[in-house]
Amino acid sequence: MLELKNISFSYKTIIPFKKNKVIDNLSLKFDKGLYSIIAQNGWGKTTLLKIIKGFLIPDCGEIIINGAKTKFKNYPSDYFSLFSNSFKNFYPQLTVIENIKLFLTLEDVKIDLKKINQFSKMLGIENYLNKKTQELSTGSIAKAILLKIFIEDKNFILLDEPFSNIDEKSLEIIKDYLTKISMKKTIIIATSKRNETKGFVNEKNIISY
């Protein structure tokens, strides 16, 4: 279970000192299952997911993971997998498989080639594994990052606008898989488009702003 209590965050510059408040006193609670945060552009969806992942440290508030209060100095980032369309997750100069191997190693996840092949076939990117990431389309890169996330198999999956570049056929497969694994995991999907999660995420799990 994941709980955010009174989280506030501002982007700041040092010289001159300026503050731009993005999230103000936000409290949310997530249990196992599929959740969706729907809000317009600029609301702070990416910022929120980055705070949960530990890439940003909030001005105030606390994050409770499975009942334990976290310390931001030693934040347990490894509980979470984060997908974001707004920043790169892979080195463009490396092939997909090289990127996957690198980040799985860093995350202490065993490199299981059988599993990688299985997921790559499921996502339709089996022919792209040995291609350099920069040679792929935006949709294929998104699928490759999702592939890495599926193999990481973490308890909390944070997806920031995950479906915007993915074709319809693959979209159905990905949604089916996410539904299947959501029994055991907390999956949070941040999106600005309501129809992306319609009929896929349970209405009571949709947080709308």
Next chain:
Amino acid sequence: MKKILYLIRKNFLIEIHYKFSIFSLFFSTLFTLLIFFMIDKYFKSKISPFLSVDYFSYIFSSFMIFNYSSNQTITNSITSDINMQIFENLVENKFINYYLWSLIIYSFIISTTELFLFLIFAKLTGILNFNINYTSLIILIIISSLSFSALSIITASFTVLFKRGNIISFLLSVIESFFSGVYFPVEVIPNFLRPISKIIPMTYSIKASQKIFYSNIKFCDILEIKMLIIFCFFLPVSFLLFKKAVYISKKLGNLNQY
């Protein structure tokens, strides 16, 4: 160790991706050395009295050591990771130490490869008369590399916070190239400025390199190496500073901005 190896491999793959990158590194050093070779030929009689060896020999050894700092592999890699917006993924608490060690080792491998290529080149062409103590040389480059890395990581900490506005990086390279005796012996520097030379590790590395390249001296007989070991103790400090910079940057929200 596996994590460090994967990160080093990543750096090599990126370097190889830009096909001419390694060649340009080698050729830029080669042509810089050629300039000094010509200067030495032209001014020989005027420069030599200040030095125990000829000017080109002096420049060659000091430049080879200076390369360990001036190639700025650590700062450049961090800047590149920030630019590519991958930096956030690499400086998670769990693997920030692996990330920094991979940069130190990668920088060492690049500079050492270049050093030995130039040594072979100089030997084959016969342009220099070395009398190298290789054990001392290896100890010198390891210790120098560690002490320079400490400074590079401290500089990179400022890059994490101030991005392109990082004046520390500029200052360090100016101070190192002017005060450490890379291009001329520190004895030439005015007396009142000489204390600056004493607080930078590069000065001791260059002095030690002169003895190792041309006098076949054992490392235990080189006082400068003992001084360099003191500078190595800054390495843990640099790691702490870098972690602090990352922490502050996470609070500011500018970790992936450049």
